[in-house]
Amino acid sequence: MSTAKKSSILIAVVLCGIALLIPAVKRYRTTQVDTSFQPCLLNLLVINVAKKQWALENKKSTIDVPIWNDLLPYLGSNPSIPKCPNGGTYTIGRIGELPTCSLGHSNINGTLHYIH
Numbered sequence: 597m598s599t600a601k602k603s604s605i606l607i608a609v610v611l612c613g614i615a616l617l618i619p620a621v622k623r624y625r626t627t628q629v630d631t632s633f634q635p636c637l638l639n640l641l642v643i644n645v646a647k648k649q650w651a652l653e654n655k656k657s658t659i660d661v662p663i664w665n666d667l668l669p670y671l672g673s674n675p676s677i678p679k680c681p682n683g684g685t686y687t688i689g690r691i692g693e694l695p696t697c698s699l700g701h702s703n704i705n706g707t708l709h710y711i712h
């Protein structure tokens with residue numbers, strides 16, 4: 597796959613992730629006051645997008661578990677391992693699962709739901 601094609605796919609996937617984030621943020625705002633979750637939730641979404649892209653390009657299945665080195669090429673042009681702004685530790689998990697933050701997130705109806 598050419599680099600240009602690869603990066604245009606990546607951009608499309610990231611835009612999809614952002615589109616998915618907007619309703620999640622709106623839903624959160626209606627129930628909570630604290631907004632410190634947003635960078636953490638965004639990190640989890642970015643990790644999830646990277647997982648899906650890695651799985652697609654490497655023909656992985658939903659039970660495969662990537663490591664950070666696998667995901668770094670999909671974490672932007674100047675990649676680094678995302679860090680929870682509140683000091684939590686991220687667990688990448690299987691492709692078929694959402695990544696989690698050690699400070700607590702639960703998976704409700706396939707969306708990331710923040711419960712720091």
Ligand SMILES: [Zn+2]
Nearest residue numbers: 636680684697
């Ligand atoms: Zn967190």
